[in-house]
Amino acid sequence: MNAPERLETTCSRAWPPLVEEPLGEWSLRWADGFTGRANSALAVGDPGRPVGGALRAVCDFAHARGIAPMVQVVRDSPNEHAIAAAGWVPATHHGAGHEVAVLTAPLTPAPPIPGCAVHDEPTPGWWDLTLNPGEDSPVARQVLTGGKVGYGVATEGAGTAAVVRGALVDDWLHVGRLEVAPAFRRRGLASALMGAVQTWGTEHGAGHAVLQVAEGNSGALALYAGLGYALHHRYRYWVPAPGSCEDSTS
Incomplete structure (x- = not known):
């Protein structure tokens, strides 16, 4: 290959x-x-x-x-x-x-940001933001928890403001399911949470990150470009x- x-x-x-x-x-x-x-x-x-x-x-x-x-x-x-x-x-x-x-970037640890953490188990709030309407099922939950996974959560007060999924395969961190609740957008939470999950990846031996983004998702593409991700292939x-x-x- x-x-x-x-x-x-x-x-x-x-x-x-x-x-x-x-x-x-x-x-x-x-x-x-x-x-x-x-x-x-x-x-x-x-x-x-x-x-x-x-x-x-x-x-x-x-x-x-x-x-x-x-x-x-x-x-x-x-x-x-x-x-x-x-x-x-x-x-x-x-x-x-x-x-x-398909975008990739080298991984370097980021300074900790209050309110952002990566958990070993999904929280109820993580599930609420990760699963789109109509997606919640035992199969969906099994896919999302398969393998070595970190569950990134950003909190504001008592609520979950943003989530992300990081999965480890060899020396790669696969990043997916980044979502910010509508009430908390445009506050830098997506970038902060990406930093948290990337730090988690380096702590577990990953040297590079990879993520997959639909070509039509211009907002996500701009966000990831600003975080140092570059096109690997399509x-x-x-x-x-x-x-x-x-x-x-x-």
Whole structure:
């Protein structure tokens, strides 16, 4: 695998699905529909068979588990070109955005900021801000607590003002689910909490941070650029054209 594909594998380990099956170097993932990353095939490396056959296996896996077939693939990679040639199309309907920027930054400890802490267990307030309306389920909670995770919380008074998730994989800190409550925005809490979770990462042996942001999220992209994050690569989600994804076993 090349560097973008290796990093995608790292990110997948930081966001573990409930079911994962290898397809050569590709990975078939299921988490009952909670997030695209945990419910798509990660198309990196060699699937061990022609791409057309690999995509049929993606369809079989997805249909057997009641999710829509979808692949996540590094943008402009040989795998993406082969997937497009097989008749699949960009997943423009994907609610979180089908084109994603992967950003990285070196980690250095930040001075402690009062009110910002990273916990070993999620707090009730962390759950309240992390899960979007309609997302709360046992599966979602299992995905978000899988692996070695730090739960960043910024408090104002007795309330939870902002949250973030940090997951450790080897020497990488995967950052996700940064959210600031509407009443507390534009106070610098996002940057402060990012500093807290990055310090937590260095304390646990991480040397670099990685995060994934939808290309259309200009506010988040500007925030992370200001914190020293730079583009590493991009990925996209692809889905079969209508009527083209039939189970090979049917």
